[in-house]
Amino acid sequence: MxxxxxxxxxxxxxxxxxxxxxxxxxxxxxxxxxxxxxxxxxxxxxxxxxxxxxxxxxxxxxxxxxxxxxxxxxxxxxxxxxxxxxxxxxxxxxxxxxxxxxxxxxxxxxxxxxxxxxxxxxxxxxxxxxxxxxxxxxxxxxxxxxxxxxxxxxxxxxxxxxxxxxxxxxxxxFPKQHRDNCAKKHRHSNNWFKHTARIYKNLRNTMIEKNVIEDNLAPSYFIEGLLWNVPLDRFGGTEQQNLFDTLDWLWNADRSKFVCANDLCSLFHPTSLVTWRAEKCKKFLSKAIGYWEAA
Known part of the structure; x- marks a missing residue:
């Protein structure tokens, strides 16, 4: 870990x-x-x-x-x-x-x-x-x-x-809605949301540096959107528990129902220029879990 x-x-x-x-x-x-x-x-x-x-x-x-x-x-x-x-x-x-x-x-x-x-x-x-x-x-x-x-x-x-x-x-x-909703999520998660988003971004960057994943697999905007879908009760505890609980929930959830943090667009779409590709998200989560388990 x-x-x-x-x-x-x-x-x-x-x-x-x-x-x-x-x-x-x-x-x-x-x-x-x-x-x-x-x-x-x-x-x-x-x-x-x-x-x-x-x-x-x-x-x-x-x-x-x-x-x-x-x-x-x-x-x-x-x-x-x-x-x-x-x-x-x-x-x-x-x-x-x-x-x-x-x-x-x-x-x-x-x-x-x-x-x-x-x-x-x-x-x-x-x-x-x-x-x-x-x-x-x-x-x-x-x-x-x-x-x-x-x-x-x-x-x-x-x-x-x-x-x-x-x-x-x-x-x-819709950047204003994204920003406002992330701020609300941060408050309601007892200030864990943005902290967790930074952890995921650093984890992504470390995996890029070590050639575990390619660059541009998981842009920061989509990482924030991904975590915005995580229930509030999955945030918190120790640092290790927080990462494990959020990763575990994301891997097992029905991600097809996820929405962007602006709450106006689906997070995943095969062609849209403002959404993530489902297969890229799955690869990012799989590699993140593998890195967590091997560390």
Whole structure:
């Protein structure tokens, strides 16, 4: 078994000093009044491990979101035909598009960071330099998943974000719901949830370093979603008991019913860009159990 001391170390939050400096500098630049998008309605916020307080010592990337608030993409799939027609009659196409916004943000970042700026699959990547950490800037607009629409004064929707990957495919996600639900789970688990998420991430990284699993088998977002499905009574006790009880429950559970921590999407799907693959999760859990038993 993995020792009690090792698990306790793995459960500690990583340092945030360089992260804070990188984030503050980047946010100041994006809010500069000379930017080509300064007159637009936008907001800047964090997402990922640093925002969710589940960062570990091996984390290096700072995940920053810049969201265009005056433009949004809708999901009308569960509205009735009548509601969809009412929605279309009440809305018009945006004058300033997400594509324009991303082009403006990219050019502004290049002006400051030069060749350290590269366009990634989903985000704009800024290479670290000196005390500056690597940063991923996700350019998005609002997303609204409608549950009801009768008029602008009588509607219900879930607010999320929409962005496009490098292949031009739109991706919708709900980071605020993920963050809020993880925070609630942490409180209700007597502060064990985030501690446990950091242990699982460190266990994953150790297995990657020792070539037990391949990189990208278990992204941090999905590890948090996986653990969000674990019942509260499985968290706690000694460090070893906590890991054993959560792993044991996850391995024996009907994982096909798991949902993402945002509680709006299934955790597993064979093709969706915002869900995990069931076979990857099974492999990760199998390897984690094997590593635990052999340690």
């Amino acid at each position: 993995i020792s009690e001391d090792q698990l306790k170390t793995w459960g500690k939050q990583g340092s945030t000093g360089q992260f804070t400096a990188t984030h503050d500098t980047l946010k100041t630049w994006l809010n500069d009044s000379n930017s080509p998008f300064c007159t637009k309605d936008f907001s800047i916020f964090l997402q990922g491990s640093y925002k969710n307080d589940t960062n570990i010592y091996g984390d290096s990337d700072v995940d920053v979101v810049i969201q265009l608030n005056q433009t949004f993409y809708p999901d009308l799939s569960i509205l009735t035909d009548e509601e969809e027609q009412l929605w279309k009659a009440a809305h018009s196409d945006a004058e300033y598009t997400l594509k324009q916004f991303k082009n403006d943000v990219t050019s502004w970042l290049v002006k400051k960071y030069g060749s350290d700026v590269q366009t990634g699959t989903k985000a704009i990547c800024i290479k670290g330099n000196g005390n500056r950490r690597n940063a991923d800037v996700l350019v998005c607009c609002k997303h609204r998943r409608y549950e009801r629409f009768r008029s602008l004064n009588d509607q219900s929707c879930q607010d999320g974000i929409s962005f496009f990957n490098s292949s031009g495919v739109r991706i919708d996600n």
